[in-house]
Amino acid sequence: MARERFGELEEQVVLGLLRLGGESYAVPVAAELTDVTGRDVSPATVYMVMHRLASQGLLTSRVGTPDPERGGRPRRFYRVVRRAVLPLLAESRRARLALWDGLEPELDRS
């Protein structure tokens, strides 16, 4: 499915993934989002976002080896398909900055 733009959480998840080197799984991505934005995101939410993006061809995934720390359950690693994702990110960044254009003084005043 062709996409025109990201939802806010989708954008954050993809950025989180890129910050972690372009490939990771839900737990570190959720932790990264919490660290950077202060927003408490559930790993389950992150997983579902990545699952959805993968179904749209924006991410690819592979299953890692089962880990005893997780009770033997496998990890699913997601990798950013840069060719598909970067244009969308560029567009959302452009749109956001364009909206901010001329509004910075408002922030300074508050």
Next chain:
Amino acid sequence: MSAGRSRVPLSLRLAAWLLPRDVREEVLGDLVEAWNAKERSESWFSRAAWTWKQPIAVLLARVQARNDARVLPSVARVSVDLRIAARSLARAPTFTLVAVTTLAIAIGTNTAIFSVVETVLLDPLDFTEPDRLVSIRGTAPGSDMPDEFGLAAEFYVQYRENAAALEDVGYYLEGEQTVRADDRVERLPVSLASHSLFSTLGVRPVLGRLPTEQDEDAQVVVLSHWLWTEWFGRDPEVIGRTIEIASGPRTVVGVMGPSFGFPHERVAAWLHDLPSEEIRPGGFGWELVGRLAPDADQVVLAGQLDELASRLPERFGGSVEYARIIEQHRPVLRSLEEELVGDIAAPLWILLGTAGIVLLIACANVANLLLARAEDRRRSFAVRRSLGATRGDLLRAQMVEALVIAAAGGVGGVAIAVGGIPLLVRGAPESIPRLASTTLDPTALGFTASIVLFAALASGLLPALRFSNPALDGTLSSRLQTGTRSTRFARHALVVAQSAAALVLLVGSGLLVQSFLALNRVDPGYETEDVFTFQMAPVLRDHGVTDAPSLARFHYAFMERLAALPDVESVGLTLMLPLDEGAEVTRVVTDRTIATGGLEPLVRVTHAGGQYLRAMGIEVLLGSDFERNADPTENPQAVVSQSAAELLWPGETPLGKRFRPSDADSSSWLTVSGVVEDVILEDFRRTEPEPLVYLPLVGHDRASWPITTPAYVVKSPRAAALGPEIRDLVREIAPEAPVYHMSTMSALAARAVARLSFTMLTLGVAAGLAIVLGAVGLYGVLSYVVSQRTHEIGIRMALGANASGLRRTIVAQGTRVVILGVMLGAVGAAVLTRALESLLFGVPAVHMPTYAMMAGLMIAVALLASYLPARRASAVDPMTALRAD
């Protein structure tokens, strides 16, 4: 070990379950990993809050993922439904009150009992990685050792040095000691503990340090937080102070945190203990706690320990008996949590199950009420359908109503739980670990939230499905008088289910009541009425006690003072009191064992003096009671119980025979002067008598004075009121001595059956609730049927039916339904009461008279509940009834 898989919190499983099946395992893996990371870094509270956020996060994310366009309007519709539901419930206050109260009682009961279960059974122990901790005990089938027993010093040394599957191992022994600091003195539970116990548990002190291998044996002590708080006002200067415990000075080196109470919360201090350099093997009774190595599990550990134990005699020597025990010995491993919780787990799970049954009954009641209400509102539903409401709209409107009722019930339930938890805690046997810290925490509230949802579904779904049915369309024009067949079937089915569930509870509580009565009928061999008992711990050297004769003189003088109190009939003393401290275990040597070289028999042993046997009402069967003897004699006399006599001298006259404990020196023979009836030492359920020997107050030499802090027994019709007088007397004679373990024998007997009486009481309350709710449900159904059939009854009456015949028909209808429920309930009870088996005594789980009695009670209640509506029906005036339509 599969610990990782089993230790997943319910809330995380719920979150995963809310997801599509194909991603569940992976998401659950993520959640568990994140949770484990939090376990290392965050407080219990924030972890619990986090776990319960997860299912909500998943739900929100799923809603988000749906088509945005659809979500918003349906949210708006639900809020309209909510307003409508609230308004229509407010218009039917009686209905609302009954439904909400019913659910509140059931939800409150469940919340309160769940809180207890959670605190006692589900919360992980407050130690580092508690699931790697194991309790190590032993068994030696075929030997005369108890079924299971604590190990000994040599096991600890051997395991600590050689068991690769153990990362660490420690030991502890429990006891009671006199603790003195400044002017304060009390007898307190303390624990002797190896320094490795603390490292094994992975705990740290809040103040000071823990003992180390370099500390000398028994010289240093770690205080519990409560002792530090109550005795020392949390003074940090306590470190380095010397206090007196067990008549020796100990240096305080550390203070533990408030949550550390090991093996239980009442322990006041941990005395550092090291095994002696020269171990005499076979001193059993040490409790070992091990920490599994990261890659090991209990099976591997059991194999290693078995192998290591078998090599103990070759390393430490020991007697022939010891070698035989080791030959039979197998390690008994269980998780530390299981060991600490002990046998209270079964009653608690039974209580939670009981509460669950009460909830089901309450839901059935509310479902019935909602069915009746929906029946009344058929026309209004039909009107809404004809105005374009979809089936989904009607379904949602009714479910929202059920949810509002359940939520109100949940709020009421939480209030009931807040009031009920302290009652539950107070009523429970005092020995339940961690019970006192039971509170309504976020996990319990989460549980309440889930049962509110369950109650809404269980009580609302059936009526909602029935009355959103498209078949409703035709009803607008119909007369709608008697209700449809299938509705009546549904309502009767609910009453059947209710009666069945109530019968299960009634049978269960009936069985427990009979067990309780049977236990109270057991003859323990002594009187429990009119006997007062206490202990005191004087500083003996201050009273000139230096040897056995001076100790005996001290005790005799004190007992004379006791006997001089008004209304005191007899006074005696014993080293260990039945039902309180039991008795020690020893092997005894007799002429027969010497002659045959056979195994020295194992018997229980205690010391007694004064008029102990008379005060306790223990009958002397042969020979005579103890002699009063303050001087050591060449030939000290002892008394043995009947079963001890049969064990030691089968087929012979025991009087005049001699024996000695195997650990006494070879000249310490005692001569049997009397044989007394057997007594129950600890457990009323024990049907086999335990051989017991009573050794005298003074042995054969001046150095033998084992009775330092005996239990005194005082026979008096004023037993329950003697406490203050005895305190005064002790203050006068030995002002420095703490008085403790003050109790009547009847209170000790009640304590011995506390676990059963607690379960019985709570199950009885639940059964009472069940039968009341069941009766209300039946009454409701029949009243409704009667009111719906007023028209038909009027016609019958007009045609000459007589009133009593009509009453019989209606009563029979109600009773038939209940009898069906009783039959199903009997089958259910036969299956479910097996869970009670460990609590039952003197009555089998399937006990026909109990079943018959409870079924009879249930049917009698059904008759009563049906009679009231029946009478109303037969009072119908035919003319009014016919005109009404």
